Amino acid sequence: MLEYNKRIIVGRTFVRHFGGAMHERIIGASLPSVMALAYIGDARHSLFIRTMLARQGLSKSQDLNAASLEYVTAEAQAEAVRKILPELLEDEREVYRRASNSGHLNKPKHASAADYRAATGFEAVVGMLEWIGDEDRLSYLFELAYGQSENTENVKQENRNDTEN
Numbered sequence: 483m484l485e486y487n488k489r490i491i492v493g494r495t496f497v498r499h500f501g502g503a504m505h506e507r508i509i510g511a512s513l514p515s516v517m518a519l520a521y522i523g524d525a526r527h528s529l530f531i532r533t534m535l536a537r538q539g540l541s542k543s544q545d546l547n548a549a550s551l552e553y554v555t556a557e558a559q560a561e562a563v564r565k566i567l568p569e570l571l572e573d574e575r576e577v578y579r580r581a582s583n584s585g586h587l588n589k590p591k592h593a594s595a596a597d598y599r600a601a602t603g604f605e606a607v608v609g610m611l612e613w614i615g616d617e618d619r620l621s622y623l624f625e626l627a628y629g630q631s632e633n634t635e636n637v638k639q640e641n642r643n644d645t646e647n
Contacts, residue, residue, distance in 0.1 A: 513613060516581040516606045523609030528554060530624055553628070556593035559601035562627035566604075569626060574607050581606030 513519065531553045532546065540546050552558060563578070570578060582603030590598060611620045 513577075513610060516577060516584060519577060519607075519609030519613060520581050520602050520605040521609065522612055523605035523607065526612040526620070527559070527605060527608050530620075534628065556590060556598045556601040559604045560593075560597035563600050563604035563607075566623050566626045569623070570607065574610065577606050577610045578603035 514522075528550070531550050535546050535549050540549055553562075567578075582599040584602065593601070607623070608620065611623070
């Protein structure tokens with residue numbers, strides 16, 4: 483498991499701001515709305531999942547699509563956010579809170595309102611990190627959520643066996 487440095491690093495990724503760790507790139511930056519961040523985060527999360535599954539050895543489009551459904555549903559994203567929530571920095575928590583409390587959410591048929599709100603918050607955090615270009619932080623949070631980062635070449639034997647059959 484990766485460890486993410488939360489110390490004060492001036493001129494790099496994080497600084498202390500009013501007693502909490504925040505992204506230096508956020509201070510004074512102009513971010514889109516939390517719903518736009520969630521839209522970006524949805525695409526970025528989908529790309530991560532697709533890449534992860536391809537690295538696991540899945541190669542058929544039908545298999546990739548079926549496997550991705552285990553990760554891209556509101557319920558699965560809500561589970562992922564529960565794993566990373568304790569590690570979120572102050573600005574990430576604020577984006578998560580604002581997105582999950584947004585009044586403009588449409589609940590899908592197969593998810594609870596709580597899971598849908600949590601998933602929207604998760605997507606907004608991912609979108610914010612994509613927007614500011616913090617690939618290291620994204621990799622860290624994806625590894626916390628899924629046990630793999632984009633820089634990891636983990637291959638699950640069970641998926642390899644599925645594609646060979």
